[in-house]
Amino acid sequence: MIKFFLMVNKQGQTRLSRYYEHVEINKRTMLEAEVIKNCLSRSKDQCSFIEYKDFKLVYRQYAALFVVVGIDQTENEMAVYELIHNFVEVLDKYFSRVSELDVSFSIMFNLDRVHIILDEMVLNGCIVETNRNRILAPLFVLDKVAES
């Protein structure tokens, strides 16, 4: 299962965090700091899977933002690696960002919507929906309701 889903920037600021198993809040900040430290020290010659404690980290970098997913041994690493990209593409489609920097900006100011998107894709640590249109459907409804 997926243990957690994080978006952390190079400065170590968490932009998004979702835990699928209960973790105490002080342990979260520690975990996030360690995770980003691990990711920042990686080079291009190294693979995208880091063995960390008793699970694995799958990470992918988008400009200044790292998406890091913690998984246990029941998950397929490559599938999660592409799930991250799928997620980013969905965000991209919804926010129609203009530049790389806008991604961070959009996420911060629309945290609730980003959570909705993530919740449509991953539920209880399992991948549930990967179809872009189906993921965004509830958000389009929400936006319509808000406008009226």
Place this chain on the structure above:
Amino acid sequence: MPAVSKGDGMRGLAVFISDIRNCKSKEAEIKRINKELANIRSKFKGDKALDGYSKKKYVCKLLFIFLLGHDIDFGHMEAVNLLSSNRYTEKQIGYLFISVLVNSNSELIRLINNAIKNDLASRNPTFMGLALHCIANVGSREMAEAFAGEIPKILVAGDTMDSVKQSAALCLLRLYRTSPDLVPMGDWTSRVVHLLNDQHLGVVTAATSLITTLAQKNPEEFKTSVSLAVSRLSRIVTSASTDLQDYTYYFVPAPWLSVKLLRLLQCYPPPEDPAVRGRLTECLETILNKAQEPPKSKKVQHSNAKNAVLFEAISLIIHHDSEPNLLVRACNQLGQFLQHRETNLRYLALESMCTLASSEFSHEAVKTHIETVINALKTERDVSVRQRAVDLLYAMCDRSNAQQIVAEMLNYLETADYSIREEIVSYLCFPYFFHSWLWYHKYHLLIRMLHRTSPDLASSEVVSEEPADTVHDADELFHKFVCKNNGVLFENQLLQIGLKSEFRQNLGRMFIFYGNKTSTQFLNFTPTVICSDDLQSSLNLQTKPVDPTVDGGAQVQQVVNIECVSDFMEAPILNIQFRYGGTFQNLSVKLPITLNKFFQPTEMSSQDFFQRWKQLSNPKQEVQNIFKAKHPMDAEITKAKIIGFGSALLEEVDPNPANFVGAGIIHTKTTQIGCLLRLEPNLQAQMYRLTLRTSKEAVSQRLCELLSEQF
């Protein structure tokens, strides 16, 4: 355009976020946050009832503050109130808050469960979805008690909407994980299996996740899912890229669902029905074939998605271990990946090949790649990739290539980093290798190499044919046990080893406790006590094997019966091997059964002591050591250590009251050896002089050695 500028935007929230971003320091940020928390607190307490929009805005702010790492201890009530709103936007924020900030207050739980109950009964799919998501993400025992009976009904009801079915499936999974006793199998199980045929692939994905977990504990109930999964997988894999519309990702049809179906199939042995088995084999062959075809797209996402399915298919082939043709093809495919330019693929291939090596059908095929793997060991820049290469070399090793592999590992030892070095040494010292390299006269080479490369790994003990420790301060932990019998002997991230022992005369009993610190099972857990040939004749150890499976969080116990036949110098080695997740663990630690454990105190008068001291005046009978104090020179602690060592502490014997004097007898089956000791501290120089006199030189030597380390 970001939604924040639209009508529903909550401008106050946007302003707050801007303020935080503009803070120049951590202190400024904390100040701004505290100001906002105070503001929100007062608004919540105020006598004017807040409207839904404001409540939503403040709850959202609290959520954001929580994300920044600050604990939120209020707002739950307001969030719960939002749940009963009829506006989707307000309800949604309420559910989001309580899913993220879980609270165990029983009054709140009751209210939350009430709101959920109402939303589930509302027949409004959006509201039902929110409620189910909440249960799936929180899944507390109270929620399980309230809803476990209802969810299966929602899941299999004909009129349930697809999106609700998806959420219900994963909701049920959550409840099953936390409270399996509240989710008994029933009529609904066969209906759930049929969801695999649903035309909405999202429903199929959710159902597959659910069935995979349930099937592990109830395989009989879900046996019928195998043929459905096979036909589903087959349809996906052979579909044209236009068939699956939005479930096609960069020209790969439904990759995540394919991976899940392949995972589900790994819960069962190969299908008995020849038609189903044939279809599955065809399907796997198609997947393997596609890997060889020219790619439909140059984008890396295409190849990643394709490879995700491929690796999972190979995993299934290995699990079934029944089709030699498929196994060899899988091996060849992995062999190709071993030399791929992408590090991810090399890493996954090495990992996968490790499992393949244990199959008798493909073991030979795996061995053909030995040169590539050895090369990986030498050239890979990523240490985890090198680690996989080491694991694979170990897995593929047999009589035919042991010499080559051992030689390569020894070569690599010189330049390897510390973490891998320890693993290699422990692999090499495992009995199989032990005999191999003895046979090839590499033993002396190993010892010389250890001394040269890692003086702290090797110790004088190694020369007497003991494997080196695989823990940095193992020596320190070992010496800790010389004067005490209970405590933790070893600990790393996975495993904790505790000891409890008692000794009487020349007999002893040691309880070894192995604690699994992770949440995953250890498999093939095999602890072995190893004595060198010399040691075996002096120390008789008997133990029984333990249960090879150790559950996550569980502890198993092993009893070792000990008999001291004659005096001995070395310590036995405890070697532990087990499988954890996909990796193979092998570690060794010195077992603190030392000569002084059979030391019994003897009281005697000052006169007797000096008489015996004079009797043991032959230079061979005395061993002396002058050494620097490692610990603070506290007299009371020193006395306790001497007593813990097994000696009697004789007061008022030595004319110098600062000196410590002790006496005792070492009990062995064959003889008893009287021992006298004298410890003289020099506080100014922070040094000690320790003198041991016994009738046997070796005993004096060993006891002096052991005792010197204590101070």
